[in-house]
Amino acid sequence: MNKNTIFLTGFEKFGKYSSNLSSDIVRNFDDKLHRYSIEKIILPVSWKRSIDLYLEFCKSNELKPSLVILLGIYSKKRISLEKVSLNWVSGKDMDGKYKFGFINKNKSLKLKTILNIKEIYKALKSNIRLAVSYFPGFYLCNFMYFWALDISKNEYPVLFIHIPKNGKLEEYSSKIKKIIVEILKTH
Helix, strand or coil, X not given: CCCCXXXXXXXXXXXXXXXXXXXXXXXXXXXXXXXXXXXXXXXXXXXXXXXXXXXXXXXXXXXXXXXXXXXXXECCCCEEEXXXXXXXXXXXXXXXXXXXXXXXXXXXXEEECCCCHHHHHHHHCCCCCEEEECCCCCXXXXXXXXXXXXXXXXXXXXXXXXXECCCCHHHHHHHHXXXXXXXXXXX
């Protein structure tokens, strides 16, 4: 097991958006952060292809990361640390596939991160406009968060972070880096 690796994911551009800040951050993120190597993946906005690619990514790395950070955009003005993922999806992906219902009928109604989100929030709220959320939506952000949490089996921390869709790359890259550093200090 390699305890010095962080998985960082974002999503491709989709719909009416000409870019996606989450993938821009992932692409431009340093390959190392302190003693951690950063393994990056850009996920398609597709129910099937996103989970297939994530599973292949996990298998190809053959390791349990120290931390998994999933990024996605949303319409609010502050960064949101998602405490839970819900076992429910709704929406049409970029492949034209519509989903509505449970992600997996055999799993819990919600999964939650093993990270102490309130502690992370308290440590960073004076420097970063943050929110703690208990509703990650029902689209691909929630879908991938659910599977990443399930795959981790609570053996390593996983967190989904929503970022404002109209944020500036340098500013939000710096904020994501600060959040990751704080998580590494507290976990």
